[in-house]
Amino acid sequence: MLKLNIQMFAVPFRKVSKTRKRMRRSHNALTAAGVVKCPNCGEMIKPHRVCTKCGKYKGKEVVKTEA
Numbered sequence: 001m002l003k004l005n006i007q008m009f010a011v012p013f014r015k016v017s018k019t020r021k022r023m024r025r026s027h028n029a030l031t032a033a034g035v036v037k038c039p040n041c042g043e044m045i046k047p048h049r050v051c052t053k054c055g056k057y058k059g060k061e062v063v064k065t066e067a
């Protein structure tokens with residue numbers, strides 16, 4: 001009997017073209033998660049939290065900061 005050394009896993013039938021590859025990867029971009037601008041000083045902070053730079057939350061000073 002003839003014994004064949006066959007790859008037993010799925011192999012792509014044909015090469016994925018540059019266009020197809022790029023179309024697939026068009027959804028792979030990462031976005032900066034959960035970051036908003038502080039309305040007081042413009043620093044990038046996490047939403048619903050006191051700003052670490054100016055110590056303000058909803059326009060009021062909550063935490064004392066230097067300078």
Ligand SMILES: [Zn+2]
Nearest residue numbers: 038041051054
């Ligand atoms: Zn701030």
